[in-house]
Amino acid sequence: MWLPVLKAIATNLVVIISTFGFGTLLLRLLPDSFSRLTRSLCALIGGFGILGLLLFVVGYLSFMRWTIAVVLVAGVALAIRSRLHPFGVRVRPGIIPAGIVAFVLTITALSGLLEPVGDWNIDTVAYHLVGPKVWLRDGMVRPIPDNMNTSYPSTVEMVFASLYAFGGDRAPGLSATWTLAFFLAIAAAVGRRCGLDINGACWVAALIVTMPAVYHGSVGAFVDGIYAAFILAAIRVGLDATERKHFVAFGIFFGLAMATKYPALLALPAVVFCAAWRGENGKTLRQMIPTASLTVAVACIVASPIYLKNWIFLGSPLYPPPAWVTKLLHVKYFPAEASRAFYQYNIERGKGHGRGILHLFTLPFNLTYHTADFSGAGGIGLAPLAFAPFGVLASWREKFARRLALVAFLLLLLWFLTMQESRYLFHFYALSAVFAVLGWRYVLSVTGNRGRMLCATVVAISLGYGLFMIAKPQLAGLPAVFSARRAEQRRETHIPFVQSFDYLNHDPQFTKLLILDRSVLAYYSDKDYVKPFGQWGEQVFRDAATPAEILVRLNELHVSHVLDVQSTVSGFVVPTNYPGLVLEFERPGQRVYKVVGNR
Amino acid sequence: MSQRKPAQLVETMAKFSQQKASDSEPPSQFKRYLPVLAEAWVLFTIVAFFVARVLGSNVFKHFLRSVSH
Numbered sequence: 001m002w003l004p005v006l007k008a009i010a011t012n013l014v015v016i017i018s019t020f021g022f023g024t025l026l027l028r029l030l031p032d033s034f035s036r037l038t039r040s041l042c043a044l045i046g047g048f049g050i051l052g053l054l055l056f057v058v059g060y061l062s063f064m065r066w067t068i069a070v071v072l073v074a075g076v077a078l079a080i081r082s083r084l085h086p087f088g089v090r091v092r093p094g095i096i097p098a099g100i101v102a103f104v105l106t107i108t109a110l111s112g113l114l115e116p117v118g119d120w121n122i123d124t125v126a127y128h129l130v131g132p133k134v135w136l137r138d139g140m141v142r143p144i145p146d147n148m149n150t151s152y153p154s155t156v157e158m159v160f161a162s163l164y165a166f167g168g169d170r171a172p173g174l175s176a177t178w179t180l181a182f183f184l185a186i187a188a189a190v191g192r193r194c195g196l197d198i199n200g201a202c203w204v205a206a207l208i209v210t211m212p213a214v215y216h217g218s219v220g221a222f223v224d225g226i227y228a229a230f231i232l233a234a235i236r237v238g239l240d241a242t243e244r245k246h247f248v249a250f251g252i253f254f255g256l257a258m259a260t261k262y263p264a265l266l267a268l269p270a271v272v273f274c275a276a277w278r279g280e281n282g283k284t285l286r287q288m289i290p291t292a293s294l295t296v297a298v299a300c301i302v303a304s305p306i307y308l309k310n311w312i313f314l315g316s317p318l319y320p321p322p323a324w325v326t327k328l329l330h331v332k333y334f335p336a337e338a339s340r341a342f343y344q345y346n347i348e349r350g351k352g353h354g355r356g357i358l359h360l361f362t363l364p365f366n367l368t369y370h371t372a373d374f375s376g377a378g379g380i381g382l383a384p385l386a387f388a389p390f391g392v393l394a395s396w397r398e399k400f401a402r403r404l405a406l407v408a409f410l411l412l413l414l415w416f417l418t419m420q421e422s423r424y425l426f427h428f429y430a431l432s433a434v435f436a437v438l439g440w441r442y443v444l445s446v447t448g449n450r451g452r453m454l455c456a457t458v459v460a461i462s463l464g465y466g467l468f469m470i471a472k473p474q475l476a477g478l479p480a481v482f483s484a485r486r487a488e489q490r491r492e493t494h495i496p497f498v499q500s501f502d503y504l505n506h507d508p509q510f511t512k513l514l515i516l517d518r519s520v521l522a523y524y525s526d527k528d529y530v531k532p533f534g535q536w537g538e539q540v541f542r543d544a545a546t547p548a549e550i551l552v553r554l555n556e557l558h559v560s561h562v563l564d565v566q567s568t569v570s571g572f573v574v575p576t577n578y579p580g581l582v583l584e585f586e587r588p589g590q591r592v593y594k595v596v597g598n599r
Numbered sequence: 600m601s602q603r604k605p606a607q608l609v610e611t612m613a614k615f616s617q618q619k620a621s622d623s624e625p626p627s628q629f630k631r632y633l634p635v636l637a638e639a640w641v642l643f644t645i646v647a648f649f650v651a652r653v654l655g656s657n658v659f660k661h662f663l664r665s666v667s668h
Contacts, residue, residue, distance in 0.1 A: 365647070386640070386641045390640075447634045447638055448634075451638050451641070454642055457645055458641055461645065
């Protein structure tokens with residue numbers, strides 16, 4: 001039981017060191033004014049992205065364990081060669097905020113050691129870990145036609161794959177502990193740059209880590225936390241950029257964000273504008289255009305492998321493509337109707353409370369008190385709404401803080417106008433926490449005892465409510481880390497059709513599975529599989545649109561077994577006594593057939 | 600952790616305090632009412648939290664229903 005845990009921990013340590021090693025390549029590009037801690041942090045965050053991108057590019061040639069090992073060893077060698085040692089940096093954090101952060105990171109580490117489980121509503125097993133598992137099995141990174149989500153920008157998933165390769169299925173979940181720490185630390189570094197002391201920076205981290213909406217999108221092999229860390233690192237570098245090399249570093253960080261999530265494509269112009277607008281040396285916007293163009297060019301080059309891959313293999317740089325693109329381009333595996341339905345779903349999901357001017361003015365209240373309406377269950381705490389306006393007011397004279405406020409506002413506005421999904425706003429939440437702590441200090445400085453009590457109440461509510469919402473579900477799962485019986489119960493409760501997958505994965509004659517139901521997760525199959533119909537309407541075979549049309553082609557598919565289930569979207573689809581199939585295993589709602597001979 | 604710029608927030612607050620203490624230059628109306636405004640705003644967010652999250656919660660609604668029956 002403890003061997004998988006030790007493997008996961010050891011692999012995570014190696015990947016962290018390798019990550020730092022690749023990040024040292026960026027050090028020369030960072031502004032000299034950066035402290036040693038901020039430089040180390042930028043190296044770790046940038047290195048994470050570089051490692052992922054490198055694995056992505058190498059993976060298209062070969063994605064065996066040895067090729068991944070070579071890449072990781074190269075990173076470790078760079079780390080050893082570096083004279084900068086991030087773990088030698090000493091800071092004295094405030095006890096209360098540091099204790100809160102340590103508590104949340106500890107339960108994150110423990111719950112990260114749990115086996116990934118869930119149905120098709122859980123993105124971890126629906127796609128984040130499907131790509132790594134399939135690519136490792138195939139020894140090559142290629143698009144997975146039945147799962148269009150795996151063709152999203154996948155820099156972070158490539159790091160998950162390296163963790164999976166050597167640390168098993170627990171290692172990607174455990175990595176949330178340090179990726180979340182990166183996110184908190186870069187937010188704290190932005191706070192320091194705005195004038196906060198170490199204690200204030202720690203409070204920034206504590207406020208962010210107790211935002212349930214942020215926490216739940218940053219753990220469990222989700223990519224949103226590290227995406228926000230890329231954006232914050234880009235902002236941190238970009239707003240202090242004065243030389244060409246700084247703008248190159250700015251572009252690299254933004255390119256890594258674009259290689260992680262599509263929303264970065266929208267954020268790029270806004271952040272570059274704010275970085276170019278009134279540079280540190282007082283240049284006008286027109287004079288800054290060449291450096292801004294350099295940033296955009298570098299970002300596009302860095303992210304290009306992801307988008308070129310989609311264009312070459314799937315027919316569109318953005319995959320799944322916007323519905324109107326399907327009229328212009330020949331897009332593979334995703335029919336136009338499915339594309340339209342998918343975008344309609346996203347438009348519905350991302351409309352929040354609306355996009356009118358009144359909705360914009362009420363947005364701070366709705367985001368604070370009704371975050372769940374933006375798919376951000378648990379909320380973001382009270383502190384940003386209560387204090388951040390005063391933080392902006394207090395720090396308005398400081399150029400960096402003023403530009404930071406402008407960046408935050410523009411990013412919020414873009415989000416408001418496009419896709420109002422809480423997960424895409426983590427970097428804004430982090431910036432709001434920075435201004436919240438600035439504002440908290442300011443309010444304390446202008447009010448008396450009553451103000452002090454009110455401030456303490458706000459912070460207590462934010463932390464208390466957030467910790468309760470975070471700890472409740474996480475602690476409930478922890479017994480399964482220490483008890484094999486509880487772990488087995490958890491598997492049986494949370495993995496759909498677990499008996500069939502257990503039967504198949506232990507059958508030596510099982511070589512390739514045909515999955516006919518679109519809601520069945522291929523992640524749980526340890527062997528190769530064919531899934532003709534994907535979750536979002538993906539269609540792997542152009543001339544076979546129904547299960548019946550697939551069944552007549554069984555011989556061509558070279559499958560050894562067929563899984564037929566009764567699910568929320570369909571009943572059994574294999575007719576009784578179907579020629580060439582023998583019912584080998586049956587449980588309520590699930591049947592496994594063995595394919596026998598030529599029909 | 601060293602910073603290239605000093606903590607300007609602290610400067611801003613110090614200037615504000617100095618200005619407040621100085622009789623030679625009376626504070627503007629906004630600054631005079633800022634402490635009251637800050638307290639009122641913070642109190643408002645707390646009350647709104649209880650209205651939205653506690654009184655508006657399903658648990659409380661269930662409690663009210665059970666009491667009314």
